[in-house]
Amino acid sequence: MIHVASLDDVALRLDDGELLIAPGGIEPREDLMHPSLPVDGGRLCAGLGIDREVPAGYLGGGFDTDEVPLWVELVYGHEVVEAARGLLAARRAGSRGPESHLLSIGDEALARPAGPPAPDPAATIAPTAVTVSTTWFSHPSPTARCLHRMAEGLWMRRYWPSPVGSPIAQPDRTLLAVELASLSLRAEAPECFGPGGLTGVLLDGHAAAVPELARRVLEGRADETSQRRLRVILRDVLAWLCADRDLEAAEPDADRERGDADELLELYSLHDDLAHSAPARSWEQVLEEIGRADVALAAGAPAEDEAPEPPAGAGACASRDSVDWEVNAPGLLDTDAGTVVWSADDGELRATAPLGPPTGKAPTALPHAYARVYFEGEDLPVLVDLHPDASGRLLTAHETLERSGRVECVDVVSVPRPMPALRGPERAAMVRDQEAATEWARRRTEDVYDFLEETFPYEGRGLPDDPVPEGLADGEPWVGQLVGPSGGLSL
Numbered sequence: 001m002i003h004v005a006s007l008d009d010v011a012l013r014l015d016d017g018e019l020l021i022a023p024g025g026i027e028p029r030e031d032l033m034h035p036s037l038p039v040d041g042g043r044l045c046a047g048l049g050i051d052r053e054v055p056a057g058y059l060g061g062g063f064d065t066d067e068v069p070l071w072v073e074l075v076y077g078h079e080v081v082e083a084a085r086g087l088l089a090a091r092r093a094g095s096r097g098p099e100s101h102l103l104s105i106g107d108e109a110l111a112r113p114a115g116p117p118a119p120d121p122a123a124t125i126a127p128t129a130v131t132v133s134t135t136w137f138s139h140p141s142p143t144a145r146c147l148h149r150m151a152e153g154l155w156m157r158r159y160w161p162s163p164v165g166s167p168i169a170q171p172d173r174t175l176l177a178v179e180l181a182s183l184s185l186r187a188e189a190p191e192c193f194g195p196g197g198l199t200g201v202l203l204d205g206h207a208a209a210v211p212e213l214a215r216r217v218l219e220g221r222a223d224e225t226s227q228r229r230l231r232v233i234l235r236d237v238l239a240w241l242c243a244d245r246d247l248e249a250a251e252p253d254a255d256r257e258r259g260d261a262d263e264l265l266e267l268y269s270l271h272d273d274l275a276h277s278a279p280a281r282s283w284e285q286v287l288e289e290i291g292r293a294d295v296a297l298a299a300g301a302p303a304e305d306e307a308p309e310p311p312a313g314a315g316a317c318a319s320r321d322s323v324d325w326e327v328n329a330p331g332l333l334d335t336d337a338g339t340v341v342w343s344a345d346d347g348e349l350r351a352t353a354p355l356g357p358p359t360g361k362a363p364t365a366l367p368h369a370y371a372r373v374y375f376e377g378e379d380l381p382v383l384v385d386l387h388p389d390a391s392g393r394l395l396t397a398h399e400t401l402e403r404s405g406r407v408e409c410v411d412v413v414s415v416p417r418p419m420p421a422l423r424g425p426e427r428a429a430m431v432r433d434q435e436a437a438t439e440w441a442r443r444r445t446e447d448v449y450d451f452l453e454e455t456f457p458y459e460g461r462g463l464p465d466d467p468v469p470e471g472l473a474d475g476e477p478w479v480g481q482l483v484g485p486s487g488g489l490s491l
Helices: 004-008 070-076 078-093 142-159 173-184 199-203 207-218 224-249 258-276 283-300 425-455 479-486
Strands: 009-015 018-023 036-039 042-046 059-063 102-105 129-133 319-321 340-345 348-354 370-375 382-385 394-400 407-413
Touching: 004 009, 009 078, 018 078, 036 142, 042 142, 059 142, 070 078, 070 142, 078 129, 142 173, 173 199, 173 207, 173 224, 173 479, 199 207, 199 224, 207 224, 207 258, 224 258, 224 479, 319 407, 340 407, 348 370, 348 382, 348 407, 382 394, 425 479
Parallel strands: 102 129
Antiparallel strands: 009 018, 009 129, 018 059, 036 042, 042 059, 319 340, 340 348, 348 394, 370 382, 370 407
16 A cells, blocks of 8 residues: 555656646546546546545546646646646657656756756657656645545445445435535635536536525524534525526526516525524434434344345345446445345346335435346347335346346446446456445444534534535545434435
8 A cells, every 4th residue: 555645746647648647656547436526627536545555535637638727736736737837848849759758856846857968959858757746645735625525525426335234324415415516616626627617517406405405504403513514505505506596697688587586585695694693403402313313224224134035936046246336326226245136047037126225305206227137148238127016125127038048147227328237357346346435435424423422512513614624534524424314404
């Protein structure tokens, strides 16, 4: 495992038109273990501590523009920008040689290549790689902390596991979206995303819930642990919504109706009220609600050693597979390894896939879910629809297959236009990654409950106004994690 201090040494390298930024020499990659954030001209990939080989707090990235985007300086500092400009200038001049030369940038200036200078400057071999000494990780900027937290929140929104055997409390998705939107508006973050920003995308259909959330906070229906944080993030998002609505109304062809005007006035009013009201909720109420939630969670969860029953008629030929998080709706299915149970005896497919634990919210229509049945040696699968059973705990299928042969795997899918299924060693690696991510989420949930227990004795302590954590490696809980256990603001 790489030493954390070495992440301050930022390697830059030209690679097929992209300039890669690799702290500690760890090249950025985007996958389940390393979430990415779309930034102006490129991407940033984060390390959450899921993959023990990439330290928590890692931020690496790349861009393919001719100019260095602003986020490079805001995250890594000016010396990295200068080094990147040197590499881009060499590329534009078309003077790249047959081999790469590694330069080092200290605290003061760019070191010259080893060896005597070439008599003709135009003949000098241009560098394609540079390493810069910085303090970006040991003393991170507010922008670096903010962007890393956003990458973490996007991972939680998309991939938070839902094992049935050992439940992990799911963050409130609406509150998670609202805090992500708030982060996109703070510090220098907007400049990192280029024209248009990311706020509207991050809200992703949750904007309509913001006024109701604000009203619930004003009514004292949020626990004191999250009250201050909620006020900050809701004010941020309400201000953005007001500006967005004002912009819409300023369009030349805009025809604002009376209802639209009343809605805008309410947004302004809620924003002002949040700035002047005070929390009014007792710790006793918080403890009581969290206790009830724990009891309910335990009552609705199967025992840890409880496994789904094999499909009827499967007998000894039942096989098991795992749900691929990449091709499924978050929180829909149990994501524990081996929860998909199937058999394909005599051309009859029987399959079951357990649903994730209930969220406590009103049930909604399930997305279209189906099984992809892959036969050994064939690329195209047989598609079989899945339907909930009478208990409402399982998705099931029983269908006669038109093909014959050995079934290699059964892949459960619940999103439109999914990626092809992983098979063989790639599928085994996927299962290992998902198990590591589940363990990371379990540790994080325990940390949140520890935080709540430590906070309870200090009435009125609350959380800092700034939602950006003090360090990269150990972020504060998300408000969606704090409110989720109590159920105080579930919509």
